[in-house]
Amino acid sequence: MTGATMMKRVMFALALALCGVWGVAGPGSHALADDMVAAGAKAPASPAAPLRVPGATDERDLPWASDGEANVPYVFHDPAHEGRMTGFEYDLMQAISARMGRHGRFVQNGWDGLIPGLSRDLYALVIDGIEMTPEHKAAVLFSRPYYVTVDRIVLRNSETGLDTLEALKGHVVGTIKSTAAERLLLDHDPSNVRSYDEETNLFSDLKNGRLDAILIDEPIALYYRSDDLKLVGSPIGRVAYGIAFPKNNPGLRDAVDSVLGDLMSDGTLHQILARWNLWTPQMADYTGDQTLPMIKPTAWTDYRQTMERMSGSSMQAMVHRYVSFLPLVASGALMTLGVSALAMVLAVAVGLVLALARAYGMAPLRWVAGVYVEVVRGTPLLIQVLFIFYGLPAFGLRLSPFAAGVLSLGLNYAAYEAENYRAGLLSVPRGQMEAAIALNMTHMQALRLVIVPQAFRTVVPVMTNDFIALLKDSSLVSVITLTELSQTYIRLSSTYYDYIGTGLMVGTAYLLVGLPFVRLARIAEKRMGRVVAKGHH
Amino acid sequence: MLKASGIAKSFGGNEILRGISLDVERGELISIIGPSGCGKSTFLRCLNFLEHPDAGEVQVEGVTVASTGQWRRADEVKAHRLRGHVGMVFQSFNLFPHRTVLENVMLAPIQVKRMEEQTAHRIACELLEKVGLAAVQNRYPDRLSGGQQQRAAIARALAMKPSVMLYDEPTSALDPELSEEVLSVMRALDAEGMTQLVVTHDMRFARAASDRVLFMEAGQIVESGDPDVMFANPREPGTRRFLRTLL
Numbered sequence A: 001m002t003g004a005t006m007m008k009r010v011m012f013a014l015a016l017a018l019c020g021v022w023g024v025a026g027p028g029s030h031a032l033a034d035d036m037v038a039a040g041a042k043a044p045a046s047p048a049a050p051l052r053v054p055g056a057t058d059e060r061d062l063p064w065a066s067d068g069e070a071n072v073p074y075v076f077h078d079p080a081h082e083g084r085m086t087g088f089e090y091d092l093m094q095a096i097s098a099r100m101g102r103h104g105r106f107v108q109n110g111w112d113g114l115i116p117g118l119s120r121d122l123y124a125l126v127i128d129g130i131e132m133t134p135e136h137k138a139a140v141l142f143s144r145p146y147y148v149t150v151d152r153i154v155l156r157n158s159e160t161g162l163d164t165l166e167a168l169k170g171h172v173v174g175t176i177k178s179t180a181a182e183r184l185l186l187d188h189d190p191s192n193v194r195s196y197d198e199e200t201n202l203f204s205d206l207k208n209g210r211l212d213a214i215l216i217d218e219p220i221a222l223y224y225r226s227d228d229l230k231l232v233g234s235p236i237g238r239v240a241y242g243i244a245f246p247k248n249n250p251g252l253r254d255a256v257d258s259v260l261g262d263l264m265s266d267g268t269l270h271q272i273l274a275r276w277n278l279w280t281p282q283m284a285d286y287t288g289d290q291t292l293p294m295i296k297p298t299a300w301t302d303y304r305q306t307m308e309r310m311s312g313s314s315m316q317a318m319v320h321r322y323v324s325f326l327p328l329v330a331s332g333a334l335m336t337l338g339v340s341a342l343a344m345v346l347a348v349a350v351g352l353v354l355a356l357a358r359a360y361g362m363a364p365l366r367w368v369a370g371v372y373v374e375v376v377r378g379t380p381l382l383i384q385v386l387f388i389f390y391g392l393p394a395f396g397l398r399l400s401p402f403a404a405g406v407l408s409l410g411l412n413y414a415a416y417e418a419e420n421y422r423a424g425l426l427s428v429p430r431g432q433m434e435a436a437i438a439l440n441m442t443h444m445q446a447l448r449l450v451i452v453p454q455a456f457r458t459v460v461p462v463m464t465n466d467f468i469a470l471l472k473d474s475s476l477v478s479v480i481t482l483t484e485l486s487q488t489y490i491r492l493s494s495t496y497y498d499y500i501g502t503g504l505m506v507g508t509a510y511l512l513v514g515l516p517f518v519r520l521a522r523i524a525e526k527r528m529g530r531v532v533a534k535g536h537h
Numbered sequence B: 001m002l003k004a005s006g007i008a009k010s011f012g013g014n015e016i017l018r019g020i021s022l023d024v025e026r027g028e029l030i031s032i033i034g035p036s037g038c039g040k041s042t043f044l045r046c047l048n049f050l051e052h053p054d055a056g057e058v059q060v061e062g063v064t065v066a067s068t069g070q071w072r073r074a075d076e077v078k079a080h081r082l083r084g085h086v087g088m089v090f091q092s093f094n095l096f097p098h099r100t101v102l103e104n105v106m107l108a109p110i111q112v113k114r115m116e117e118q119t120a121h122r123i124a125c126e127l128l129e130k131v132g133l134a135a136v137q138n139r140y141p142d143r144l145s146g147g148q149q150q151r152a153a154i155a156r157a158l159a160m161k162p163s164v165m166l167y168d169e170p171t172s173a174l175d176p177e178l179s180e181e182v183l184s185v186m187r188a189l190d191a192e193g194m195t196q197l198v199v200t201h202d203m204r205f206a207r208a209a210s211d212r213v214l215f216m217e218a219g220q221i222v223e224s225g226d227p228d229v230m231f232a233n234p235r236e237p238g239t240r241r242f243l244r245t246l247l
Helices: A008-025 A028-043 A088-099 A111-119 A134-139 A180-188 A201-206 A217-223 A250-265 A268-275 A283-286 A297-310 A315-360 A363-378 A379-396 A400-427 A430-438 A442-479 A485-496 A500-537 B040-047 B075-081 B101-111 B117-130 B147-156 B176-192 B205-210 B226-231 B237-247
Strands: A062-065 A105-108 A147-156 A173-176 A193-196 A213-217 A228-242 B002-011 B012-025 B028-031 B055-060 B063-067 B087-088 B163-167 B195-201 B212-218 B220-225
Touching: A028 A088, A028 A485, A028 B012, A028 B087, A062 A088, A062 A111, A088 A105, A088 A250, A088 B012, A111 A379, A111 A442, A147 A180, A147 A201, A147 A217, A147 A283, A173 A180, A180 A193, A180 A213, A180 A228, A193 A201, A201 A213, A201 A228, A201 A485, A217 A228, A250 A268, A250 B212, A268 A283, A297 A315, A315 A363, A315 A400, A315 A442, A315 A485, A315 A500, A363 A400, A379 A400, A379 A442, A400 A442, A430 A442, A430 B087, A430 B117, A442 A500, A485 A500, B002 B040, B012 B040, B012 B055, B012 B147, B012 B220, B028 B040, B028 B205, B040 B055, B040 B163, B040 B195, B063 B117, B087 B147, B101 B117, B101 B147, B117 B147, B147 B163, B147 B176, B176 B205, B205 B226, B212 B226, B212 B237, B220 B226, B220 B237
Parallel strands: A062 A105, A173 A193, A173 A213, B028 B195, B028 B212, B087 B163, B163 B195
Antiparallel strands: A147 A213, A147 A228, B002 B012, B002 B055, B055 B063, B212 B220
């Protein structure tokens, strides 16, 4: 199917499962009933019934989601104007929104989060080259297909003969995971299939000889093929893309379906696709529109020209490219810094409370803190991020992506900090507590004035390490739609096939963001270590 | 002024204190001596409830804390009140290493007694002057000798204006000449009328400075009385044995 960048299919499946358990079965448990009502009434999208548009900020808003990271030619950041979205699906959504008297509003979400976000009512619909497979149909409601395409074989120019599935037998063939093309290949010659997450890697490996051929959706083949590669043979199979809606919103689906029908019959869809050089005989058959109007593929040529200019290796092209990246890298760095700094504050505060509870609390408190630390340390951060963002709404707690990111990172690192602080607390000699108690301090005063300050000095060096680790782990919040540094890198590098230059840029940004923390820790160590270095005998 | 009765304490079935009673008069300096493991330090720590006795009662300046074996929050509240009248000095000094000498002395008066910082500062300076540490009051504890640290610890305890001072082997970690600095401070306090209880291995000090000496063995006070009488002519065989091995 599509050209989303980070196609971690396993995660997608997991996210589907998550929303199956909490999202759809929870708030969407009326889905079945709604379906039946709609089917019984047989009067979908009656003008009297107001449309339910989840995530809309006002009555004209139509928020729709896609993974716009290097997702050419579906929905992607226009390389000519970074920060502006484009793509044939983008154009289609503009047309649909306008026809519905609404303003289409693009919402970025990672591929894995698209469907869970749908069941969380973050937005009204998802369009991202989602194949209308039985598995997908089980999770969402589909519109009628808005695009029908085929799989194509791509070869190096020097290669000949491998132009049918039969001929490919015995050769190493690459494709994208969980696609119709992959299923075809697995049925045919399973041992020689190589499945990729990302189109850029797939095409690089064909060029450098790791693959003999690629079988892939035609739009991807067209847009990712460089001049040293060729499309061969006749079209294979049939792939249909549908717009996805939550199961409990057939009303909106029906409204969009009716608009899609209009766009097909009045030639608007034809026009959009032709501009992107994507109008195919299959589309003509599907829509019954056999006309051949003279529409220039302007979007296609613009994209090709821009990429030629931007991805050139001349000094000028490179400077132009990197300068255009700067604002994106800066805003990614800002997000990384914001999430990390707030998460650190949370981690220190919660970690200290947990450590005190474990070291000095009463039995039940000690036990609860112990279980917290073990559970949080023992499960992957990624699961925790997804759980907090997509799982908690089932219990009535809806957090913004930013709050969920800070919370999950902070609570996760709190568990590590707690163990760190506990070790620090236990390293303070017993006599210190006794002296404080003998001076008539309460336990709380003794902890606050005597024990914690001493423990803190011994844990500062370890904390510095943890904080640098946290800074890097903050990249995980990209799965809940936050575009931080790592996400920026993935998007830029895979758009321009430039892993080195953008890697250096983003790496430098990480170092610059991390530097203040290291510096701060150094100062703290110096100021406090002065005594502790020789303090304990 | 300090009255303990029936103090008993066991650690894991091991009887350390077997019902000790003691009456301390205001202004007395009492030395507690005895072989290692006889329970003398534990007894001292039971007097301000750093250890919770299994049974017995302690009364200081009208505050009574009785232990029934179950230590409850209400007991801790009462013990906290009692500790307001009791100062303690440890073998290992236990100064707070992250604070200067002066801050060590000022901390509890400000935080516990809510004393004005200026007042606390004045009192701390007076006390440090008295124990001969005025010159080093802004140093951190690790820059002081053992004798200086222990004198600072005494000043720190005195800053809370206790009625009675408990010393748990105050000179055991010190060289003889450094011990003398500490002991002379204690003698000076005695002269001022401070009530003091000292667990010690320093027999010379016990004999010369004490008003009364207690000899403990196996969790009990075996013999007590005037130091000169006891050292010259111990009544009990245990006391005799102990003093013979030492002298």
